[in-house]
Amino acid sequence: MISDENEISDVTKQIEEIAIAGKVADARIPLKSLENSGMCPSLAEEESPQRKISMAKLQDAWKTLKVLTAEAIWGKEAAVPITTNQAITNCEAVAMSVAEVNVTQTNDLQRNAADNVTLKINQAKALTDETIEDTTISKETVMESKEFVADSMLKPQNKDLLQHEVKATAATQAAETDENDFLFVSAYATDIYDYLFKLESEQPIGKNHLNGQKEIDAANRSILIDWINEIHLHFHMNDEVFQLTVAIIDRYLQIVKDTQLTQFQLVGVTAFFLAAKYEQSQPPSFNNLLQLTDESYTDSQMRQMELKILRILDYNLSRPLPVHFLKRLIKVAEAEAIHYAMSKYFIELAMIETDTAHYKPSEIAAASLFLALNLIRVKHGSSRGFENSYWTPTLQQHSRYGIEDIQPIARQIATIARSAQTNPLKAVYHKYKSTKLLRISLRSELYGSLIDSFIKDEN
Numbered sequence: 001m002i003s004d005e006n007e008i009s010d011v012t013k014q015i016e017e018i019a020i021a022g023k024v025a026d027a028r029i030p031l032k033s034l035e036n037s038g039m040c041p042s043l044a045e046e047e048s049p050q051r052k053i054s055m056a057k058l059q060d061a062w063k064t065l066k067v068l069t070a071e072a073i074w075g076k077e078a079a080v081p082i083t084t085n086q087a088i089t090n091c092e093a094v095a096m097s098v099a100e101v102n103v104t105q106t107n108d109l110q111r112n113a114a115d116n117v118t119l120k121i122n123q124a125k126a127l128t129d130e131t132i133e134d135t136t137i138s139k140e141t142v143m144e145s146k147e148f149v150a151d152s153m154l155k156p157q158n159k160d161l162l163q164h165e166v167k168a169t170a171a172t173q174a175a176e177t178d179e180n181d182f183l184f185v186s187a188y189a190t191d192i193y194d195y196l197f198k199l200e201s202e203q204p205i206g207k208n209h210l211n212g213q214k215e216i217d218a219a220n221r222s223i224l225i226d227w228i229n230e231i232h233l234h235f236h237m238n239d240e241v242f243q244l245t246v247a248i249i250d251r252y253l254q255i256v257k258d259t260q261l262t263q264f265q266l267v268g269v270t271a272f273f274l275a276a277k278y279e280q281s282q283p284p285s286f287n288n289l290l291q292l293t294d295e296s297y298t299d300s301q302m303r304q305m306e307l308k309i310l311r312i313l314d315y316n317l318s319r320p321l322p323v324h325f326l327k328r329l330i331k332v333a334e335a336e337a338i339h340y341a342m343s344k345y346f347i348e349l350a351m352i353e354t355d356t357a358h359y360k361p362s363e364i365a366a367a368s369l370f371l372a373l374n375l376i377r378v379k380h381g382s383s384r385g386f387e388n389s390y391w392t393p394t395l396q397q398h399s400r401y402g403i404e405d406i407q408p409i410a411r412q413i414a415t416i417a418r419s420a421q422t423n424p425l426k427a428v429y430h431k432y433k434s435t436k437l438l439r440i441s442l443r444s445e446l447y448g449s450l451i452d453s454f455i456k457d458e459n
Helices: 002-027 031-036 049-074 079-152 159-178 186-202 218-234 239-255 261-279 286-292 299-312 322-333 337-352 361-377 393-399 403-418 427-431 449-456
Strands: none
Touching: 186 322, 186 361, 218 239, 218 261, 218 286, 218 337, 218 427, 239 261, 239 299, 239 322, 239 337, 261 286, 261 299, 286 299, 322 337, 322 361, 322 393, 337 361, 337 403, 337 427, 361 393, 361 403, 361 449, 403 449
16 A cells, blocks of 8 residues: 555656646747737647647556556555545646646736737837927927027117117028028038138139239130130039139139240149049049140149149138028028029129129129029019119128129129120030020020119119
C-alpha cells in the first residue's frame, strides 16, 4: 500500500511538472505573431507542438492515476481512500489550473494587443492637442507682442503725429507680410537692409567713372555689357550674375584708367567668370568662356586677369545689387509677377547705359518698380504723367526714397525703355521677348502715349 501511495505521489508530481511545462510553453507564444494578424486570432485555432506534447502527457498521467486509484480502492485499505481522494483532487486542480492558464494567457494577449492600439491612439491624440495648443499660444504671443509694441510707442504731437503713425503702420504691414515666410527672415530684415544700404554707400560708382580712360569710352562699355548679357542668357545664369558682372567691370574701370581696348573683352569675360563663381554652384569653365571670345585669349591670360581684378577690388565682391532691393520692395508692395518681370527689364536696360551707372543699386530698383507700377496700373485714357499714389508710405519707408528722389531716375529709365526697339544693342530686348519672361519687351505700354507722358512729365 505504501508503494501505491508513493506511486500515486510520483504521478501527481509528474502532472504538476507537466502543468508548469505547459505554462512555459504557452508563455513562449510571441505577442508579435498576434499583433501582425490584426485581430488576434484564438490560440485554439492552432496549438503549438510543445502544448500538444504537454496535453498528451497529461492525459497519459491521468489514465495511470485512475488505474492506481482503482487498484487502491479495491484493495480495501483504510488509508487509501483518503490518499486517493486527495490525489484525485490535486490532479483535478492541476488540470483546471492548466486550462485556466491557457485561457488567461490568450485573453491577456488579446487584451494587451487591443490596449496597445488604444494606448497609441490616445498618445497621438494627446500629442496633436499639445501641438495645436502650442501653436495657438505662439500666435497669441506674437499678437500680444505686436499690440504691446504699438501701445508702448510714444505718440508725437501735431505734424509729427501723422508721419509717425504712417511709419509704424508701414512697419507692421511689412512684418505681417513676411511673418509666414521663414525664408524671408523678416525678424532680421531691418538689420540686413541697414547693412546693404551702408555697403552700397561705401562702394559707389562715380558719375563720370570713365573719365581718364584713354581707349575705353561709354560706347565701348555699352557694347561689352550688351555682349555680357548675351552670354549670361547663353549659360542660363541667375540675375545676380549679370548684375554683379557689371558692378565688377565698373569698379575696375573706375580704378584702372589705362585699360586697353584689346584687353577690354578679357576684362568682361573674366568679370563674368568671377561673378558666376560667386553666385552659382556650377560656373562655366575657362574653356567654354574662351570659346565665346573666338579664342582671342589664352587660359593663362584669363587666370592672370582674374588675379589682377581681385587685387584691384581688394578681393571684395560684396557690393549690393539692384535685385537685392527689388525683391524686398516687390514683397512690401504686394506686387504681381508682371511688375517684377518689368522691373527687372528696366534694371537690365539701365545697366547697359553708362549714364545711369552712377546711381545706387537701391535707387535703380526703386525707380524701376515705381515705373512698372505706373505703367501696369494706370488706365491709358484716364491719366497722364506719373501717379504718385502708387509710391505708398510703406514703399517710401522701406525704400528710404520719396517721390522726388525716384521720379527723375524713373523718367530716365522710361526714355531708355521707349527706344529699346530701335537701339542697335538689343540683347536685353530680345531676352525679354521670351514667354518665360512674360514677353515684357513687347508690351504696348512701353511704346504708347502713356510712357511718353512719363518722359515729358517734369512735375
